[in-house]
Each structure stands twice: as C-alpha cells, then as structure tokens.
Amino acid sequence: MxxxxxxxxxxxxxxxxxxxxxxxxxxxxRLEKELEEIRGAGTxxxxxxxxxxxxxxxxxxxxxxxxxxxxxxxxxxxxxxxLGFFPRCDxxxxxxxxxxxxxxxxxxxxxxxxxxxxxxxxxxxxxVEALEKFGAGLSSVRFICxxxxxxxxxxxxxxxxHQREDAILYASCFDANAGIFEALLTPEDAVxxxxxxxxxxxxxxxxxxxxxxxxxxxxxxxxxxxxxEAQKHRLxxxxxDGAFSMDGDIAPLREICQLAQKYNALVFIDECHAxxxxxxxxxxxxxxxxxxxxxxxxxxxxxxxxxxxxxGYTTGPKPLIDLLRQRSRPYLFSNSLPPAVVGCAxxxxxxxxxxxxxxxxxxxxxxxxxxxxxxxxxxxxxxxxPICPVMLGDARLAAVMAEDMLNRGIYxxxxxxxxxxxxKARIRVQISAVHSxxxxxxxxxxxxxxxxxxxxxx
Ligand code: PLP
Numbered sequence: 001m002x003x004x005x006x007x008x009x010x011x012x013x014x015x016x017x018x019x020x021x022x023x024x025x026x027x028x029x030r031l032e033k034e035l036e037e038i039r040g041a042g043t044x045x046x047x048x049x050x051x052x053x054x055x056x057x058x059x060x061x062x063x064x065x066x067x068x069x070x071x072x073x074x075x076x077x078x079x080x081x082x083l084g085f086f087p088r089c090d091x092x093x094x095x096x097x098x099x100x101x102x103x104x105x106x107x108x109x110x111x112x113x114x115x116x117x118x119x120x121x122x123x124x125x126x127x128v129e130a131l132e133k134f135g136a137g138l139s140s141v142r143f144i145c146x147x148x149x150x151x152x153x154x155x156x157x158x159x160x161x162h163q164r165e166d167a168i169l170y171a172s173c174f175d176a177n178a179g180i181f182e183a184l185l186t187p188e189d190a191v192x193x194x195x196x197x198x199x200x201x202x203x204x205x206x207x208x209x210x211x212x213x214x215x216x217x218x219x220x221x222x223x224x225x226x227x228x229e230a231q232k233h234r235l236x237x238x239x240x241d242g243a244f245s246m247d248g249d250i251a252p253l254r255e256i257c258q259l260a261q262k263y264n265a266l267v268f269i270d271e272c273h274a275x276x277x278x279x280x281x282x283x284x285x286x287x288x289x290x291x292x293x294x295x296x297x298x299x300x301x302x303x304x305x306x307x308x309x310x311x312g313y314t315t316g317p318k319p320l321i322d323l324l325r326q327r328s329r330p331y332l333f334s335n336s337l338p339p340a341v342v343g344c345a346x347x348x349x350x351x352x353x354x355x356x357x358x359x360x361x362x363x364x365x366x367x368x369x370x371x372x373x374x375x376x377x378x379x380x381x382x383x384x385x386p387i388c389p390v391m392l393g394d395a396r397l398a399a400v401m402a403e404d405m406l407n408r409g410i411y412x413x414x415x416x417x418x419x420x421x422x423x424k425a426r427i428r429v430q431i432s433a434v435h436s437x438x439x440x441x442x443x444x445x446x447x448x449x450x451x452x453x454x455x456x457x458x
Contacts, residue, residue: 042395043418048411054118054308056434057105058411106406107439109429110413111308114277114386115358116434117348118308127309130343138336142169143325146336154346159315161349162283162298166321168328169337173272173301173312175330177204180268180299180314181239183327185210190233192226192265194218194240194251201239201270210237217244220255227263236265237297242285243273246420246428248382248389250278253285257294268297273387276305277433282352282359296320306352307344311337362386362433365440369431372444377457386431389415390447391424392456398425401450408446 038044049061117123130150140146151169158167170176177200185191190211193201205212211233213226223238230236238260240251251269260267271284279287282305286295297320302311314324324331352359366386373380373390381389392398395416402414405427416425429443451457 042399043416052105054108054111054113056108056113056116056432056436056439058108059105060411106409106411107435107442108411109431109435109443110411111430111432112273112304113308113432113434114305114362114430115282115348115352116432117305117351120307120348120351122351123307123344123347126343126347127340128343130339130346134339134342136340137338140336141332141334142336143332148336148339148342150339150342150346151336154342154349155313157346157349157353158313161353162315163292164298164315165318167313167315168321168324168331169342170312170314170328170330171334171337172303172310173270173299174200174203175334176299176312176314177201177270178207179204179324179328179330180297181205181208181210181237182329183324184208184320185235185237187211188234190230190236192223192230192236192238196244196246197239197241198245198270198272201241205239218249218252220252220259223256224259224263227259227265230265231263236260236263237268238265239268240270241273242269242271243278243385243387244382245273245387246389246415248380248385248387248428250274250285250288250383250385253289253291253295257291261294266296267294268299269295271298271300272304273385275300276348276352277359277362277386279359281356302341302345302348305348307348309341309344311341311345358433362431365433365435365437366431368437369429369440369444372441373447376444376448376451378447378451381426388429388431389426390429391426393423393425395425397454397456398427401454401456402427404450404453405446408450410443410446412443 052059138146274284398414
C-alpha cells in the first residue's frame with residue numbers, strides 16, 4: 001500500500017502538491033504574519049538549550065547569553081556567549097538529601113527545581129529501577145490495561161503525604177486542572193476563581209458548564225460579594241493557586257476558608273508552587289497556614305519540587321477521586337504515566353516523608369536572597385516564597401538585565417507583558433534548596449552590578 005501511494009506521488013508530484021498547495025500556502029502566510037506580530041510585539045520566547053542535567057549549576061549549549069535562538073530571528077544559529085563552554089557538571093556528588101553541587105558553570109536561578117531533586121541520585125536510581133522492572137510505558141490508558149502496582153502505590157503515597165483520603169494521577173497538573181471542574185460541576189453549580197489563577201485552571205473552568213465568577217486577585221471583599229451572589233447555586237467551589245507563580249505571593253487561605261465556611265462553599269487549591277516545601281513539613285500552603293482540614297481538593301504537579309519529571313494529581317475525598325476515574329476526560333483518554341516517571345516521584349515523596357530538613361532549608365535560603373536583595377535596593381515582590389520577582393517595571397530593562405546576568409554566569413529570565421501586566425516587568429528568580437549561600441551571594445552581587453550598570457539602582 002505504501003509503495004502504491006509513493007508511486008502515485010512520483011507519477012503526479014506537481015498535481016498532488018498543487019491540490020493541497022493553495023491551502024498550505026495560505027496557512028504558511030497566515031502563520032508567518034502571526035509570528036512576525038509576536039516578534040514585533042517583543043514577546044517572542046527564546047528557548048535556551050541545556051546540555052547538562054537540571055540543577056543549580058548548568059551547562060548551556062554554546063555557553064552564555066543568546067546561546068541558542070530557536071525560532072527567533074536568526075533561528076537555529078549558535079553563538080558563543082561571554083562564558084564559552086564549561087566542564088560537565090551533571091554528576092551528583094552525594095547520596096544524601098542535603099547534597100549540594102559545587103561545580104563551576106552557569107548558576108541556574110530559574111527552574112522550579114525547588115528541592116533540587118530533579119537530579120538527585122536516589123531519584124534517578126529509582127527511575128532506572130522502575131524502568132527496568134516495569135518497562136518503558138503502558139501503551140494504554142489506566143482503565144484498559146495501564147495500571148501497575150507502582151501507580152497504585154504512588155496514589156496511596158500522595159494521599160498519605162497530603163493527609164487526604166485518596167489520589168488520582170494524571171499526565172500533568174495541566175491535565176488534572178483540565179479534568180476536574182467539568183467532572184465535578186454542572187450548570188446547577190458555581191465556581192469562583194481568582195483572576196490571576198494559572199492558565200490551566202482558567203482552561204479547566206472554561207471546559208465546565210458551571211456558573212463562573214472571577215474575583216479580584218486575593219481580594220476577600222470581592223470574593224465575599226461573589227459568594228453572596230453565588231448563593232443561588234447548588235454548590236460553590238472557590239478555586240485558587242496556593243502560591244502564585246508570577247508574583248510569589250501566597251493565597252490568604254485562612255480567610256478564604258473562613259468565607260467558604262460562612263457561605264457553605266468548598267475550597268480547591270493548585271499547589272504546584274507549594275507542594276514539597278511550603279509549611280513545616282513541606283505539605284504546602286494549607287499546612288503553612290494551618291488549614292489542612294479545611295481545604296477539600298488539592299491539585300498539584302510531580303514536575304516541579306517532587307523530582308521534576310512530569311505528572312500531576314488530584315487528592316481529596318474518596319468519592320471525588322472515584323468519580324474522576326469514571327468521568328475525567330484527560331484521565332480516561334490519555335496514556336498512563338511512564339514507570340520511570342512514577343519511580344522519580346515516588347522516591348521524592350519518600351525522601352520528603354523521611355525528613356523535613358530539606359523543606360526547612362528552603363525557607364532560610366529564600367530569606368537570605370530576599371533580605372540581601374532588599375538591602376541592595378531592589379524591590380522583591382511576594383513574601384516568604386522562593387519565587388522572588390525582582391520588580392523592574394520596564395520590559396526592555398528586564399530583558400537587557402537578564403541577558404547581562406547570563407553574561408555573568410547567572411541564568412534568570414525576564415518577564416514582561418502579556419505574561420505580567422504592562423509596566424510590571426520583572427526578572428523572576430527562583431531559589432532552590434540546593435543553592436549554596438555562596439551561590440545566592442554571587443547572584444545578589446551580579447544583580448547589584450548589573451542593576452547599577454543599567455540604572456535600576458542608583
Ligand atoms: N498549575 C500551576 C500553578 C503551574 O505553575 C503549572 C505549571 O507551570 C501547572 C499548573 C501545570 O503543571 P504541569 O507542568 O504538571 O502540567
């Protein structure tokens with residue numbers, strides 16, 4: 001059959017191309033125009049290419065600033081940055097959870113690798129063992145023939161970690177957020193969502209048929225007004241990020257839970273930027289704020305602090321999890337998590353449940369960076385969170401400073417409109433438990449130099 005198709009193409013190459021050609025040409029023109037608009041707006045996202053494992057010290061392909069511009073102007077061209085090439089730094093020298101990498105290279109301050117577990121030797125070993133024992137993948141969704149003992153074990157472990165009744169795995173937290181609202185809420189119900197919630201929550205809510213209310217960011221007066229309006233519906237669900245990834249601010253969960261109690265609503269939190277490190281035992285925002293028994297549903301990721309591979313989950317009451325297994329579309333119609341990925345997350349949770357030392361060390365590192373940067377004259381948004389947005393205001397300043405930081409060996413990213421509001425451009429710094437004090441001090445020194453050079457500091 002394939003030979004036949006090829007033969008037809010060979011006989012009528014021009015004809016076949018011409019038939020689909022007009023639409024293809026139109027599409028290409030439309031896409032090129034759209035891409036040009038993105039470039040023109042200055043919002044093109046370049047992807048730097050990492051040539052080592054994820055960690056606090058990295059090797060980038062081509063070295064420093066502007067090393068690899070995939071898709072941007074001059075797409076695919078490599079040019080050596082000021083730092084050139086660095087020795088490999090992708091081995092982990094210690095088996096202990098409090099390991100630290102001290103090899104030279106680019107200092108990485110922009111991963112969600114909050115606990116440094118992405119390249120932890122025990123996490124990697126667990127992945128290899130799972131791969132060998134359970135294979136590369138399931139070639140199936142969970143309910144057909146895609147559930148192995150490690151999937152069940154990990155779900156049980158997640159529920160135990162969060163002190164909930166049950167948990168369900170997804171391929172990502174994006175999927176968990178896409179799947180929960182539609183499965184749970186009907187046109188009789190209402191969902192009340194913080195205006196700055198993550199895109200995946202917004203998309204998940206779009207997919208459901210419930211009545212939608214959007215309250216002003218962390219504004220409890222507005223939430224209360226919306227809850228009053230929503231009293232006419234059968235069920236009310238307040239949905240919020242536990243920690244907001246652009247501002248590093250933490251949702252006022254105590255107040256949210258009080259309002260939820262007053263107006264007979266449920267609380268849902270997305271804990272992607274909290275699980276593993278916020279709270280005395282790293283359980284998350286609900287532990288930090290003492291409301292573990294008041295939050296009904298938690299969605300979170302395995303792709304950040306918990307080993308950094310991939311995957312997401314919902315944890316909460318057993319009947320809800322049972323319902324999601326029956327109704328949630330990203331769960332029902334997408335492949336099972338690969339065993340190696342399950343192995344990583346499972347080991348990360350073991351390490352966290354063995355000791356809370358790493359979760360606690362996060363807080364000290366975050367405090368060091370925030371206080372030193374503030375003393376240097378910078379404004380850092382948010383509070384007590386390892387996401388430390390260095391507020392600069394001007395989009396160009398943020399971009400130029402981030403580039404210059406990389407020239408000094410510090411990898412940070414500038415964010416500007418439309419990712420953040422106009423006039424609120426910033427460089428987002430993310431602290432990891434495996435940054436050493438020296439790493440943090442080097443970052444602050446580089447910021448001070450670069451800030452002075454570009455007029456962000458006097
Ligand atoms: N929710 C929040 C708040 C996030 O920051 C992210 C990832 O960026 C997600 C959900 C999606 O997580 P995942 O990468 O597991 O799909």
